[in-house]
Amino acid sequence: MGAERVAVTVGVARRKVHAMTTSEIPDSHKDLLGAQIAVLGTIGASGRPQLSAIWFLADGDTVKLSLNTARQKVKNLQASPGCSLLIFDPANPYRYLELRGDAEISPDPDYVFADQVGAKYGSDLRDRDKPGDVRVVVTIVPARVVAWG
Amino acid sequence: MGAERVAVTVGVARRKVHAMTTSEIPDSHKDLLGAQIAVLGTIGASGRPQLSAIWFLADGDTVKLSLNTARQKVKNLQASPGCSLLIFDPANPYRYLELRGDAEISPDPDYVFADQVGAKYGSDLRDRDKPGDVRVVVTIVPARVVAWG
Numbered sequence: 001m002g003a004e005r006v007a008v009t010v011g012v013a014r015r016k017v018h019a020m021t022t023s024e025i026p027d028s029h030k031d032l033l034g035a036q037i038a039v040l041g042t043i044g045a046s047g048r049p050q051l052s053a054i055w056f057l058a059d060g061d062t063v064k065l066s067l068n069t070a071r072q073k074v075k076n077l078q079a080s081p082g083c084s085l086l087i088f089d090p091a092n093p094y095r096y097l098e099l100r101g102d103a104e105i106s107p108d109p110d111y112v113f114a115d116q117v118g119a120k121y122g123s124d125l126r127d128r129d130k131p132g133d134v135r136v137v138v139t140i141v142p143a144r145v146v147a148w149g
Numbered sequence: 150m151g152a153e154r155v156a157v158t159v160g161v162a163r164r165k166v167h168a169m170t171t172s173e174i175p176d177s178h179k180d181l182l183g184a185q186i187a188v189l190g191t192i193g194a195s196g197r198p199q200l201s202a203i204w205f206l207a208d209g210d211t212v213k214l215s216l217n218t219a220r221q222k223v224k225n226l227q228a229s230p231g232c233s234l235l236i237f238d239p240a241n242p243y244r245y246l247e248l249r250g251d252a253e254i255s256p257d258p259d260y261v262f263a264d265q266v267g268a269k270y271g272s273d274l275r276d277r278d279k280p281g282d283v284r285v286v287v288t289i290v291p292a293r294v295v296a297w298g
Contacts, residue, residue: 051190052247053297088202
């Protein structure tokens with residue numbers, strides 16, 4: 001796995017915070033996969049990064065999103081699949097996980113995956129879509145994982 | 150200012166959340182400039198976005214960061230100044246501000262700006278640097294502001 005542990009000083013005053021770069025999500029940070037909100041970074045048409053807060057569902061060592069193709073973030077991923085996802089520990093913003101990888105997009109016409117996400121959040125994702133909207137599963141297979149804190 | 154208000158459904162179940170796109174930070178979200186932690190998105194050498202949690206200081210309608218040039222995020226900005234910053238309302242992750250723009254990098258050899266950041270966070274940023282490290286001011290002048298919630 002080639003884990004590389006680097007001590008850097010960031011965050012809370014005078015406290016050393018460790019960043020570990022691996023290709024898999026370390027056991028020390030797997031609890032964050034149950035968090036509610038993540039930040040998704042995509043590349044916009046201008047070439048600049050774009051960030052948004054999103055819902056997600058963990059599936060083993062990948063993270064999956066249910067997105068409506070009308071959203072700019074999906075258009076960005078269709079044009080440029082490179083993306084990054086940051087998940088904070090809700091109790092400690094100096095502890096977080098970053099997953100960098102490429103997005104794989106697959107159709108979800110019957111809301112099979114959308115309903116799994118809806119079950120996590122107590123929501124029916126159909127209520128968020130207009131007639132004719134198309135919902136997809138975006139799977140982020142991490143090429144690089146950075147665990148902070 | 151050309152504010153464009155778009156109703157989209159995202160976030161809390163069945164609650165409509167409004168996203169407003171402007172070129173300036175709207176009064177409704179200026180309080181978030183006092184938050185502690187933001188997420189910075191840069192473009193990495195691989196072309197993928199990279200995210201990290203950072204300290205920041207607001208200066209009018211711009212946000213400034215004190216960064217050590219040894220950090221990958223600074224190398225990314227030197228190569229590709231396009232960036233984005235997301236600031237959550239710590240009390241409500243469905244309310245946040247995204248600033249998209251380009252980073253302007255200027256030297257801070259005497260830690261004048263670093264000390265202003267340190268005063269916000271109760272920290273001396275010199276303690277985070279090694280001898281010979283170079284600290285810079287990164288100013289994000291937003292080209293586009295998106296206010297959620």
